[in-house]
Amino acid sequence: DIQLTQSPSFLSASVGDRVTITCRASQGISSYLAWYQQKPGKAPQLLIYAASTLQSGVPSRFSGSGSGTEFTLTISSLQPEDFATYYCQQLNSYPSSFGGGTKVEIK
Amino acid sequence: QVQLQESGPGLVSPSQTLSLTCNVSGGSISSGGYYWSWIRQHPGKGLEWIGYIYDSGNTYYNPSLKSRVTMSVDTSKNQFSLKLNSVTAADTAVYYCARGPGAYVYWGQGTLVTVSS
Numbered sequence: 001d002i003q004l005t006q007s008p009s010f011l012s013a014s015v016g017d018r019v020t021i022t023c024r025a026s027q028g029i030s031s032y033l034a035w036y037q038q039k040p041g042k043a044p045q046l047l048i049y050a051a052s053t054l055q056s057g058v059p060s061r062f063s064g065s066g067s068g069t070e071f072t073l074t075i076s077s078l079q080p081e082d083f084a085t086y087y088c089q090q091l092n093s094y095p096s097s098f099g100g101g102t103k104v105e106i107k
Numbered sequence: 108q109v110q111l112q113e114s115g116p117g118l119v120s121p122s123q124t125l126s127l128t129c130n131v132s133g134g135s136i137s138s139g140g141y142y143w144s145w146i147r148q149h150p151g152k153g154l155e156w157i158g159y160i161y162d163s164g165n166t167y168y169n170p171s172l173k174s175r176v177t178m179s180v181d182t183s184k185n186q187f188s189l190k191l192n193s194v195t196a197a198d199t200a201v202y203y204c205a206r207g208p209g210a211y212v213y214w215g216q217g218t219l220v221t222v223s224s
Contacts, residue, residue: 001170034210043203043217044154049210087154091209095169098154 006099023088032092111215129204142207
């Protein structure tokens with residue numbers, strides 16, 4: 001099974017900051033990676049799929065990059081509504097798996 | 108717009124079977140090509156992928172849960188189901204249904220299932 005390791009697990013940032021979250025896969029997964037945002041009490045919401053393709057309706061300040069084993073999610077200018085927990089998911093092979101999450105909090 | 112909604116008991120006794128249903132609206136479950144999935148989230152923790160069922164009835168379960176999981180689909184009711192047997196407190200979680208394949212655009216709102224006597 002493929003393990004995903006996210007870092008950091010927690011980060012404190014201010015509105016307007018540029019934020020980068022990393023997701024590392026235990027083996028190569030090509031570009032079969034998605035990123036989700038989850039707010040308390042809500043289901044995850046898809047932000048990016050195929051490592052770098054922005055889901056329809058998602059603000060352009062979100063971007064994804066990477067392939068193989070290392071991936072990043074970048075928020076170019078953090079907005080108040082972006083304070084949430086972010087997860088990566090690999091879709092290269094089953095069982096699918098998620099990273100442990102990165103909680104983004106207000107500094 | 109596709110919508111998914113989980114339903115089922117919020118409290119299950121230890122050693123019993125957890126049974127949840129996901130009702131699909133805004134589209135036919137048998138329209139083909141979709142993997143109807145279950146994901147769970149332990150309180151305050153990350154996401155765990157449970158498995159999927161194809162509209163033909165083919166399934167794939169996470170090996171970590173495979174011995175206890177059964178999924179089924181009822182095309183007449185446009186819903187699919189999850190059964191998890193021999194539950195323990197470690198199965199207490201929010202259970203989500205979602206539509207694949209690929210990344211999950213559509214999710215249910217989630218339902219909390221507590222395993223306790």
